[in-house]
Amino acid sequence: xxxxxxxxxxxxxxxxxxxxxxxxxxxxxxxxxxxxxxxxxxxxxxxxxxxxxxxxxxxxxxxxxxxxxxxxxxxxxxxxxxxxxxxxxxxxxxxxxxxxxxxxxxxxxxxxxxxxxxxxxxxxxxxxxxxxxxxxxxxxxxxxxxxxxxxxxxxxxxxxxxxxxxxxxxxxxxxxxxxxxxxxxxxxxxxxxxxxxxxxxxxxxxxxxxxxxxxxxxxxxxxxxxxxxxxxxxxxxxxx
Amino acid sequence: xxxxxxxxxxxxxxxxxxxxxxxxxxxxxxxxxxxxxxxxxxxxxxxxxxxxxxxxxxxxxxxxxxxxxxxxxxxxxxxxxxxxxxxxxxxxxxxxxxxxxxxxxxxxxxxxxxxxxxxxxxxxxxxxxxxxxxxxxxxxxxxxxxxxxxxxxxxxxxxxxxxxxxxxxxxxxxxxxxxxxxxxxxxxxxxxxxxxxxxxxxxxxxxxxxxxxxxxxxxxxxxxxxxxxxxxxxxxxxxxxxxxxxxxxxxxxxxxxxxxxxxxxxxxxxxxxxxxxxxxxxxxxxxxxxxxxxxxxxxxxxxxxxxxxxxx
Numbered sequence: 001x002x003x004x005x006x007x008x009x010x011x012x013x014x015x016x017x018x019x020x021x022x023x024x025x026x027x028x029x030x031x032x033x034x035x036x037x038x039x040x041x042x043x044x045x046x047x048x049x050x051x052x053x054x055x056x057x058x059x060x061x062x063x064x065x066x067x068x069x070x071x072x073x074x075x076x077x078x079x080x081x082x083x084x085x086x087x088x089x090x091x092x093x094x095x096x097x098x099x100x101x102x103x104x105x106x107x108x109x110x111x112x113x114x115x116x117x118x119x120x121x122x123x124x125x126x127x128x129x130x131x132x133x134x135x136x137x138x139x140x141x142x143x144x145x146x147x148x149x150x151x152x153x154x155x156x157x158x159x160x161x162x163x164x165x166x167x168x169x170x171x172x173x174x175x176x177x178x179x180x181x182x183x184x185x186x187x188x189x190x191x192x193x194x195x196x197x198x199x200x201x202x203x204x205x206x207x208x209x210x211x212x213x214x215x216x217x218x219x220x221x222x223x224x225x226x227x228x229x230x231x232x233x234x235x236x237x238x239x240x
Numbered sequence: 241x242x243x244x245x246x247x248x249x250x251x252x253x254x255x256x257x258x259x260x261x262x263x264x265x266x267x268x269x270x271x272x273x274x275x276x277x278x279x280x281x282x283x284x285x286x287x288x289x290x291x292x293x294x295x296x297x298x299x300x301x302x303x304x305x306x307x308x309x310x311x312x313x314x315x316x317x318x319x320x321x322x323x324x325x326x327x328x329x330x331x332x333x334x335x336x337x338x339x340x341x342x343x344x345x346x347x348x349x350x351x352x353x354x355x356x357x358x359x360x361x362x363x364x365x366x367x368x369x370x371x372x373x374x375x376x377x378x379x380x381x382x383x384x385x386x387x388x389x390x391x392x393x394x395x396x397x398x399x400x401x402x403x404x405x406x407x408x409x410x411x412x413x414x415x416x417x418x419x420x421x422x423x424x425x426x427x428x429x430x431x432x433x434x435x436x437x438x439x440x441x442x443x444x445x446x447x448x449x450x451x452x453x454x455x456x457x458x459x460x461x462x463x464x465x466x467x468x469x470x471x472x473x474x475x476x477x478x479x480x481x482x483x484x485x486x487x488x489x490x491x492x493x494x495x496x497x498x499x500x501x502x503x504x505x506x507x508x509x510x511x512x513x514x515x516x517x518x519x520x521x522x523x524x525x526x527x528x529x530x531x532x533x534x535x536x537x538x539x540x541x542x543x544x545x546x547x548x549x550x551x552x
Contacts, residue, residue: 048439074441082439088432090496091425099429102422103441133432147440 001026001185002047002155007056009042009209016042017053018209024155029181029199031217032189034206035229040189041083043206044157047187048080049073060155074103077154081147081161083189085140089133093124093143096132100147118150119143123172138169145173149180156180158188162195170195197221205229248416250545251499254506255412258282259405272397273469274513279401279408280466282505285489286415286498287458293495294418295451296431297346298355301362302486305335305456307369307478309463311376314473317384324389324403328464335460336453338365343452347445362483369475381474384467394468404465411458416498427451481523485512488526492533494540503541 002024009017016039024030032040045051047058049070058065060076068076079100088096097115106114119128122142127135132143141161148156161173178199180186190196197203203220205213213223220226258275265271288302309331316322316330342361346354369376376382387394394400418424429437430447438444467473485508493504508526515522537543 050435050438069443070435070438071441071443073439080439082436086433086436088425088429088436090432091419091428095419095425095428099425099437099440099442102425105422108420108422147436 001061002187003057003059004043004047005057005059007043007046007053007058009039009046009051010054016209017046017056019056020206020209020211022204022211024185024187026154026185027181027183028201029177029186029188029196031196031200031203032187032206033191033193033203034212037208038206039209040206041159042209044080044159044187044189048078048157074100074151074153078157079148079151079153079155080157081141081144081159083159083163085137085144087132087135087140087143087147089131091132092129093119093132093135093139093146094128096143097146097150100150104151115146115150118146122146122176136166138165138173141165142169142173142176145176149176152184154184156184156186158186158190160189160191162190162192174199246545247497247499247542249499251412251416251502254499254502255408258506262401267398269397272401274509276397276401276404276469277466278505278509279404280462280469281486281489281509282502283408283411283462283465284459284486285493285501285505286411287455287462288486289490289493289495289498289501290415290418290427290458291451291455292490293497293501294424294431295427295448297350297448297451298358299342299455299483300355300359300480300487301342301365301483302358302455302459303478303480303482304358304362304365305338305459306463306466306482306486307365307473307475308335308338308456309460310467310473310478311369311382311463312460313464314382314384314467315375317387317467318382321385324387324394324464324468327468328407328461331464331467332457332461335463336457338460339452339456340449343449343456346452347448359480359483362478362480366475366478366480369478376475379475381472382467384471384473387468387471400465400469404469407461407465411462412498412502419496423450485526488530492529492540494537494542497540497542499545500540500542507541 004020004022007017007020020043034040046053049068094115097118098111101111101115116128119125124142127139145161162170165173197217200217202215203217204211205220205226207229212229213220213226258278262272262275284302284306288299291297291299312331312334313327316327342358345357349357370378389403426442426447429440429442430444434444489504489508490501492508494500511525511529512522515525533540
């Protein structure tokens, strides 16, 4: 459904993405991993149109994504979360989720019912009316996820949804992500491989802007190129 | 849910105080004038909060939009003897049009740079009013005709007072309701995170311009009412000092708070009036009020009651 071909990105002398191919079918969890600076977030930013690649194509459901404005993506069925949550800190948690639904032009009452349902499903019912900026980091990540999920996108992009989340909040988040991936494609960047690797259908490993491995988790786990480049010798057993 | 949030009760209380003031003074002309002028300025302050508090932009030249509305209404009154409602609509429309001059570059500017652009706009409008004598009569100003609304001549200050307070009520209701609408949420989204706003399908540039247009239209409509109140408009009413007074009302009251902005307008208008007889004193006191708030209540007077609206 999503198909990136030869995506190349240049910032001055840096080449954060160098001919990356990626295919994401209609359902399931797809993981993009790699060391810091591998180009993971840049790839997500290309798909969500925050940056325009120097070369390559990005197609989604037979549409050329690169021809769309960033603000047209949600209508096209693509929603995303952010590494640093990027919540609307002055708005309540409920209003944040409502913003994620506003492009649908539902009647206000119907939108509220649905947004509150979304918050409750993620255990956020109690903080619906709290200003998002005052919530704990973990709650902010959950609100960010709720905001992206509430419009029921066909493709959900998640940028490190578990980063900085406390152990107590992780099961809720993981369950929500797994549920989401049952009905749609979820493309996720995540460093907590021990938690997410086995949930993934397929894994793409990036390093220095290139795909160094691609396949089901068990294959990628044993790929010597991955072990050499990403995990560096002895750390392997521990990290995986 | 309560009928009114705490912040809304504070807004209503502020309005009630000001409505009661001329009544307590036995409807004498001067207190009526002061209360009506407060209501006009409060509308401009509320319009400025739409821009600053709600959409996260800045204007240091809001007296420019206010002036466009005032001149449009005054000139239409003198030349064509139009109804006040027509004057208000024309004033709002002209100010909205003027806001595009500032609002379109605003999509690429923010913070200090936007402050400078709007400051320049305010100064330019006042200078044009001064120099374009064929239209504005220069520093002699424009005297309006007798003001009439829907066929009734507003012959006493009490009439104007009633009309202006109805208008302030309408503006207050609009601004207070804004955060609970799609548009208000889009303003907040653009204010707090432009990239997330875009990812949620919001056109950031269009939303920013729209905030300018709405804010300017309200300020322009208030300008038209100001012309009706004073019966006379001249460039000196619309200088930098006036822009800074509007700015101070929002900052002292607390941004993104309807009640805070109303209270800020009340405090600063009260200070200016109380100190009006001594030259330079009111500006000094306004400056002191801003410094005092910045030091001791950085969130503004709204922090006195908090809650209700999303605090920020």
